Amino acid sequence: MKAVIVGLGYVGLPLAQAAVRSGISIVGLDRSESVVDGLNSGVSHIGDLSDDEVKEMVSLGFHATRDSTVIGDADVVVICVPTPLNGAGEPDLNAVMAASRDIATHLHPDLTIVLESTTYPGTTEEVLQPIFEASGLAAGRDFFLAFSPERIDPGNKKFGISNTPKIVGGVNDVSTRKAADFYEHFVESVVLAKGTREAETAKLLENTYRHINIALVNELAQLCFAMGIDIWDVVALAKTKPFGFQSFSPSAGVGGHCIPIDPNYLAFKVRAELDKPFQFIELAEDINRGMPSYVAKRALKLLDRIGAGQSGTRRVTLLGVTYKPNISDRRESPADPLARALRAEGADVAFYDPFVDEWSVEGTSVPRYESLFEAISQSDLLVVVQAHTEFLENRDSIEGATRPVLDATGNFLGDNVERL
Numbered sequence: 001m002k003a004v005i006v007g008l009g010y011v012g013l014p015l016a017q018a019a020v021r022s023g024i025s026i027v028g029l030d031r032s033e034s035v036v037d038g039l040n041s042g043v044s045h046i047g048d049l050s051d052d053e054v055k056e057m058v059s060l061g062f063h064a065t066r067d068s069t070v071i072g073d074a075d076v077v078v079i080c081v082p083t084p085l086n087g088a089g090e091p092d093l094n095a096v097m098a099a100s101r102d103i104a105t106h107l108h109p110d111l112t113i114v115l116e117s118t119t120y121p122g123t124t125e126e127v128l129q130p131i132f133e134a135s136g137l138a139a140g141r142d143f144f145l146a147f148s149p150e151r152i153d154p155g156n157k158k159f160g161i162s163n164t165p166k167i168v169g170g171v172n173d174v175s176t177r178k179a180a181d182f183y184e185h186f187v188e189s190v191v192l193a194k195g196t197r198e199a200e201t202a203k204l205l206e207n208t209y210r211h212i213n214i215a216l217v218n219e220l221a222q223l224c225f226a227m228g229i230d231i232w233d234v235v236a237l238a239k240t241k242p243f244g245f246q247s248f249s250p251s252a253g254v255g256g257h258c259i260p261i262d263p264n265y266l267a268f269k270v271r272a273e274l275d276k277p278f279q280f281i282e283l284a285e286d287i288n289r290g291m292p293s294y295v296a297k298r299a300l301k302l303l304d305r306i307g308a309g310q311s312g313t314r315r316v317t318l319l320g321v322t323y324k325p326n327i328s329d330r331r332e333s334p335a336d337p338l339a340r341a342l343r344a345e346g347a348d349v350a351f352y353d354p355f356v357d358e359w360s361v362e363g364t365s366v367p368r369y370e371s372l373f374e375a376i377s378q379s380d381l382l383v384v385v386q387a388h389t390e391f392l393e394n395r396d397s398i399e400g401a402t403r404p405v406l407d408a409t410g411n412f413l414g415d416n417v418e419r420l
């Protein structure tokens with residue numbers, strides 16, 4: 001079996017790795033010259049894969065290219081390109097459509113095409129299928145078309161591609177079967193959907209569920225603080241219930257390429273097709289988007305309470321500026337709006353993050369401390385935004401700091417610590 005993976009990012013590259021390790025001949029197609037050149041010389045550009053792992057892929061026959069003619073020789077093509085929001089906050093399918101046009105140019109009988117990019121229900125059949133069928137070939141008969149959502153959780157050591165069940169939904173049964181045949185080479189459990197729309201919507205349900213439950217606990221965190229109730233204790237108590245409750249933690253806000261973006265795809269489709277709002281999503285958006293400024297307000301109050309530093313300084317250091325712990329991905333990180341809100345009130349923002357060397361907010365570089373200890377000794381206030389393992393391992397230094405700490409992660413206790 002020969003497969004082409006289009007888009008070699010956080011989703012496409014681990015997929016290419018799993019597939020090539022299973023013995024499938026894999027070519028990676030990416031429009032970025034630096035990604036292609038880097039991978040071919042054994043250099044990884046994503047945190048989840050090391051250079052050694054890329055070298056191993058290359059030794060197994062993987063190579064990357066910008067030349068879409070490789071599709072002419074493939075049995076399977078999988079699309080893993082970005083699906084961001086445009087300036088108006090609506091789905092931007094430009095990359096998916098550009099990749100589809102490339103595939104259409106080299107479409108041939110018996111090719112199986114799978115879309116993995118997260119998108120709104122209907123995309124596979126309403127947007128992609130017409131692009132491919134313009135060739136004169138019919139989906140489900142001459143070539144096969146399916147949607148299979150990527151459920152990867154970057155940094156998760158327990159669940160990866162092979163042991164996370166893979167949903168597959170085709171435009172007809174034979175398309176579903178063809179796509180499932182591909183994934184069964186390297187995924188333990190392939191789950192067949194009724195069709196493409198069900199597979200597309202299942203992914204959005206999963207992410208919307210997280211988005212809404214995070215918003216619920218974030219709103220409750222604000223209310224609990226105002227009422228003098230410890231939200232972290234509340235969550236810890238509630239999660240002792242062995243059924244009917246799944247725990248979510250308050251935070252400085254949601255980030256990453258999925259949770260802040262994907263629910264908008266669903267809300268967009270509901271509005272476009274039914275002319276009504278998806279109320280849960282809109283409320284969750286409001287609450288989660290408001291968290292960085294809520295944390296900034298709490299930080300500024302703390303700063304005012306202790307008085308500025310000895311020489312009138314207001315140095316606030318953010319510990320952890322990625323969107324979740326122990327990864328280097330900063331996409332949509334709540335640290336950005338948090339830094340903006342703090343700066344707007346005159347704070348001097350700096351950061352320390354073992355995974356991030358450089359960070360700019362609104363075009364202005366944010367000073368970085370070289371170590372946690374330097375950050376602790378040089379700041380007037382520390383805000384723990386992400387609970388990287390290094391911070392947990394140095395708990396004593398944070399909890400014993402002479403500076404106040406605002407902990408948005410609920411991991412630290414101490415006279416100097418105020419938790420969200």
Ligand SMILES: NC(=O)c1ccc[n+]([C@@H]2O[C@H](COP(=O)([O-])OP(=O)(O)OC[C@H]3O[C@@H](n4cnc5c(N)ncnc54)[C@H](O)[C@@H]3O)[C@@H](O)[C@H]2O)c1
Nearest residue numbers: 007008009010011030031032081083095098099117118150
């Ligand atoms: N990152 C995640 O954790 C995650 C999880 C589940 C689903 N997804 C979804 O998977 C999709 C891909 O996300 P990602 O995080 O891998 O993106 P990414 O930005 O890490 O990588 C995308 C790659 O596609 C390439 N590309 C863009 N347009 C292209 C084109 N027309 N032809 C060829 N290559 C092209 C880019 O150069 C880039 O290397 C998105 O729809 C995303 O929502 C992401």
